[in-house]
Amino acid sequence: MKVLVLGGPNLNLLGKREPEVYGSDSLADIESFIEESFKDKGFSMQWHQSNSESDLIDLIHEAEEKGFQAIVINPAGLTHTSVSLHDALKAFPGKKVEVHLSNTYKREEFRKVKITSGASDGVIEGFGKNSYALAFTYLLQLS
Numbered sequence: 001m002k003v004l005v006l007g008g009p010n011l012n013l014l015g016k017r018e019p020e021v022y023g024s025d026s027l028a029d030i031e032s033f034i035e036e037s038f039k040d041k042g043f044s045m046q047w048h049q050s051n052s053e054s055d056l057i058d059l060i061h062e063a064e065e066k067g068f069q070a071i072v073i074n075p076a077g078l079t080h081t082s083v084s085l086h087d088a089l090k091a092f093p094g095k096k097v098e099v100h101l102s103n104t105y106k107r108e109e110f111r112k113v114k115i116t117s118g119a120s121d122g123v124i125e126g127f128g129k130n131s132y133a134l135a136f137t138y139l140l141q142l143s
């Protein structure tokens with residue numbers, strides 16, 4: 001299965017940014033952990049992080065044509081604000097899993113508003129880098 005893994009704003013700072021909330025792994029560390037955990041399981045992955053909402057929307061628009069069958073996305077702060085990202089995800093016909101490192105329900109009230117989440121098949125949050133591993137475990141059941 002060909003999977004596009006998207007990361008939203010500020011995830012480039014993982015490892016340095018609020019490590020007590022997000023852990024000490026960088027995004028590259030999380031990518032290596034997932035690649036290693038799921039190697040030989042038939043996945044081909046492409047990881048992209050962008051601080052720009054429009055870049056993420058363009059990548060989602062191109063995903064079907066590029067042969068991606070699934071998207072795993074951590075929209076980061078855009079989760080709570082972006083109708084446009086929600087709508088782009090709705091237009092992608094493949095499998096979609098939204099992930100979050102932190103359990104946003106234990107945090108500020110504004111993080112309980114989830115605009116993008118209803119566009120995905122399901123949401124996994126609060127398990128650090130294992131949120132990504134659980135998303136790939138779900139996709140593995142389907143492939």
Ligand code: DQA
Pocket residue numbers: 009010011074075076077078079099100101102103104111
């Ligand atoms: C996050 C949670 C969001 O509320 C926050 O804005 C992020 C990261 C997470 O992975 O826990 O940037 O998506």
